[in-house]
Amino acid sequence: MLHKPVDELAIGETVPSRGRTVTETDVVSFCYLTGNWLEIHSNEQVALRTPYGRRLVQGSLVFSIIPGLVTWDARYTIAMYAVDDMRFPRPVFIGDTITAQIAVEDVQMRDEDTGIATFAVKVLNQRSEVVQTFRMRILGRRAQAVAALLADGSLNPGDELPPPIDAQPPIDAQPTIDAQPPIGAGLQDA
Amino acid sequence: MLHKPVDELAIGETVPSRGRTVTETDVVSFCYLTGNWLEIHSNEQVALRTPYGRRLVQGSLVFSIIPGLVTWDARYTIAMYAVDDMRFPRPVFIGDTITAQIAVEDVQMRDEDTGIATFAVKVLNQRSEVVQTFRMRILGRRAQAVAALLADGSLNPGDELPPPIDAQPPIDAQPTIDAQPPIGAGLQDA
Numbered sequence: 001m002l003h004k005p006v007d008e009l010a011i012g013e014t015v016p017s018r019g020r021t022v023t024e025t026d027v028v029s030f031c032y033l034t035g036n037w038l039e040i041h042s043n044e045q046v047a048l049r050t051p052y053g054r055r056l057v058q059g060s061l062v063f064s065i066i067p068g069l070v071t072w073d074a075r076y077t078i079a080m081y082a083v084d085d086m087r088f089p090r091p092v093f094i095g096d097t098i099t100a101q102i103a104v105e106d107v108q109m110r111d112e113d114t115g116i117a118t119f120a121v122k123v124l125n126q127r128s129e130v131v132q133t134f135r136m137r138i139l140g141r142r143a144q145a146v147a148a149l150l151a152d153g154s155l156n157p158g159d160e161l162p163p164p165i166d167a168q169p170p171i172d173a174q175p176t177i178d179a180q181p182p183i184g185a186g187l188q189d190a
Numbered sequence: 191m192l193h194k195p196v197d198e199l200a201i202g203e204t205v206p207s208r209g210r211t212v213t214e215t216d217v218v219s220f221c222y223l224t225g226n227w228l229e230i231h232s233n234e235q236v237a238l239r240t241p242y243g244r245r246l247v248q249g250s251l252v253f254s255i256i257p258g259l260v261t262w263d264a265r266y267t268i269a270m271y272a273v274d275d276m277r278f279p280r281p282v283f284i285g286d287t288i289t290a291q292i293a294v295e296d297v298q299m300r301d302e303d304t305g306i307a308t309f310a311v312k313v314l315n316q317r318s319e320v321v322q323t324f325r326m327r328i329l330g331r332r333a334q335a336v337a338a339l340l341a342d343g344s345l346n347p348g349d350e351l352p353p354p355i356d357a358q359p360p361i362d363a364q365p366t367i368d369a370q371p372p373i374g375a376g377l378q379d380a
Binding site for chain 2: 034061
């Protein structure tokens with residue numbers, strides 16, 4: 001998400017996101033790992049009797065996946081500073097494919113070496129419906145601080161994460177599930 | 191966290207939390223699951239050159255673990271409604287033991303059947319230092335709604351999660367790491 005020096009971010013600039021299908025394996029693994037076995041996520045029979053009719057993907061799993069969908073540059077990234085205004089306007093179901101629309105909303109310099117960037121994040125499903133929103137503030141390094149660290153050898157140029165961000169496909173280039181043929185559609189012609 | 195009907199929660203009431211040691215297995219598994227391999231969490235050599243000097247536990251992992259440390263009652267819990275004001279005042283390191291101080295901060299009835307409870311959450315480490323804070327709003331059922339669902343058979347009394355919340359030890363009863371003998375302390379006497 002922080003892919004350049006914090007003082008080179010422009011307000012309104014967007015950060016490309018990859019997409020990911022959230023599978024049943026992900027949902028069950030997240031139960032394992034977190035110890036949260038709330039039945040709306042883990043008990044199909046309980047979920048059947050809710051308005052959703054099936055298990056929901058954990059909102060905290062969706063939130064946790066987003067940083068894995070964007071490119072970071074470790075040279076410029078110090079720490080997650082704050083998360084605000086997390087909302088869940090629509091449920092995420094097993095099999096949904098999520099991606100994120102991320103925009104730089106604010107940038108504040110903190111001192112000569114660091115600054116805080118606020119990213120407004122919208123998580124979309126395969127129908128481009130917004131399923132989750134939040135603001136994430138990242139504490140990052142300014143260009144001159146990184147240059148100084150590289151000069152004195154305390155930062156490794158190889159810390160940069162490939163591939164370059166410009167090489168990633170934009171969100172619009174990803175096919176939606178609706179655009180794919182239904183299962184077995186080709187079999188009847190054979 | 192929501193362990194009773196939402197309209198029976200009192201402002202200022204606290205919710206007991208268990209504790210959990212966050213292990214290296216947890217941190218690496220979270221990298222696997224989320225796809226976020228940011229080096230401050232996954233590269234010991236990069237982490238050595240930060241002010242922390244070692245890998246940090248992911249803030250989103252700490253956040254995700256908290257619902258697994260408290261008792262929920264599925265009959266009263268509908269959904270996570272919002273998360274606000276998440277802050278990370280201190281780092282969490284591998285081997286730290288976290289627990290939560292959770293207080294009911296606000297309760298608003300939404301309609302005849304549902305209400306929204308706001309829980310103020312402080313995550314503490316084994317030295318009782320605050321490492322993370324956030325507010326979580328939960329959409330829950332009111333007592334009369336649960337009674338009606340039980341009466342018409344659409345909710346199973348067995349959905350309740352054992353054990354009863356009163357049976358859990360309070361946070362203060364948990365030994366701190368500082369109270370334990372250092373590794374090998376007993377060996378010199380043998």
